[in-house]
Amino acid sequence: MDVPFLSLKDVNARYADALKAAAARVIDSGWYVLGEELAAFEREFAAWCGVRHAVGVGTGLDALSLILRGYRELGVIEEGDEVILPGNTFIASFLAITENRLVPVPVEPDPASFNLDPACVEAAIGPRTRAIMAVHLYGQLADMPALAALATRHQLLLIEDAAQAHGAMRDGRKAGAFGDAAAFSFFPAKNLGALGDGGAVVTDDTALAQRIAALRNYGSEVKYRHLFQGTNSRLDEMQAAMLRVKLGYLDDDIAWRRRVARRYRDGIRHPQIRLPEVAREEQHAWHLFVVRCAQRDALQRHLQSCGIQTQVHYPVPPHRQPAYSTLRHAHLPLTERLHDEVLSLPMGPTLRDDEVDRVIEACQAFECPP
Numbered sequence: 001m002d003v004p005f006l007s008l009k010d011v012n013a014r015y016a017d018a019l020k021a022a023a024a025r026v027i028d029s030g031w032y033v034l035g036e037e038l039a040a041f042e043r044e045f046a047a048w049c050g051v052r053h054a055v056g057v058g059t060g061l062d063a064l065s066l067i068l069r070g071y072r073e074l075g076v077i078e079e080g081d082e083v084i085l086p087g088n089t090f091i092a093s094f095l096a097i098t099e100n101r102l103v104p105v106p107v108e109p110d111p112a113s114f115n116l117d118p119a120c121v122e123a124a125i126g127p128r129t130r131a132i133m134a135v136h137l138y139g140q141l142a143d144m145p146a147l148a149a150l151a152t153r154h155q156l157l158l159i160e161d162a163a164q165a166h167g168a169m170r171d172g173r174k175a176g177a178f179g180d181a182a183a184f185s186f187f188p189a190k191n192l193g194a195l196g197d198g199g200a201v202v203t204d205d206t207a208l209a210q211r212i213a214a215l216r217n218y219g220s221e222v223k224y225r226h227l228f229q230g231t232n233s234r235l236d237e238m239q240a241a242m243l244r245v246k247l248g249y250l251d252d253d254i255a256w257r258r259r260v261a262r263r264y265r266d267g268i269r270h271p272q273i274r275l276p277e278v279a280r281e282e283q284h285a286w287h288l289f290v291v292r293c294a295q296r297d298a299l300q301r302h303l304q305s306c307g308i309q310t311q312v313h314y315p316v317p318p319h320r321q322p323a324y325s326t327l328r329h330a331h332l333p334l335t336e337r338l339h340d341e342v343l344s345l346p347m348g349p350t351l352r353d354d355e356v357d358r359v360i361e362a363c364q365a366f367e368c369p370p
């Protein structure tokens, strides 16, 4: 039997009865878009994050993009303005910026945390900079106090890409409660995953939340009255109902992820395998457990031969993708090295202790080729 990277079937089997009951409730209601399930989920998720508003949208990418779109409609940012973000992120962070005709300015991360390095951010601030987009990569909070101080000093927006970080905490505050606005993804494999696509914007800014609620619904607050050229990106009633069930188990799931991470960090002692560094335990919600190894491909093949599935997040940074040939001259050597060295070990709320033991044993048995 292989150790799967993540079994979504096992994840959802644990509360299949509750999910089926919730699905039946939606089917029987006869109301499938912008209804009571979404309104209830938005209240419950905002409360869980510790913020005033949550607005459910179609995907995590749309959540990020609609934050920028909302600020454009509010006149806070305009076409051609720059957004600073880490070079080592999933392409969605970049897409949200460019689809709003803004300019992404990728900077190098801090090598210990993989997250934005405030010194690199500060060096990249110029006259057109309007926002910092912090990505809580792999589930670990970026250095939000330092980034918030920078944002205040330079009058910049601070936006969180929290797509991987549901439940990461610092000083009693959760991811999503640090910036001016934050985007979450409910893609099935995320810490809180729907049974399809979904996303949400969370913010304390009432004007922004109202603007985004209109933008996701054709720019309309009143049916067939269109204030803005909006889009159609709504978290539907079925997904909202699924997410309400799963939100009830999210704290336990994150606690289990932390336990798996603790066991990996205690058990893996290998000179060629670099473990993730964590400043404070609560700061990491362990969406992914990512090690670094100069011989990454050999390590991946070795683990595969031991029946252990791994993944690479991500093999090619956005500025090296054909889609962003305009950025190909960006000088980001650390970002590029990270993409060559990172490997994500199995991680999830259903990974059993004996499976964790097998991963640890297999890592310990890795013989690095010369």
Ligand SMILES: *Cc1c(COP(=O)(O)O)cnc(C)c1O
Residues within 6 Å of the ligand: 059, 060, 061, 062, 089, 090, 092, 093, 135, 161, 163, 164, 184, 185, 186, 187, 197, 198, 199
């Ligand atoms: C998953 C992810 C997104 C996009 O979320 P989708 O729901 O897949 O659109 C954005 N940013 C990061 C860092 C992600 O991991």
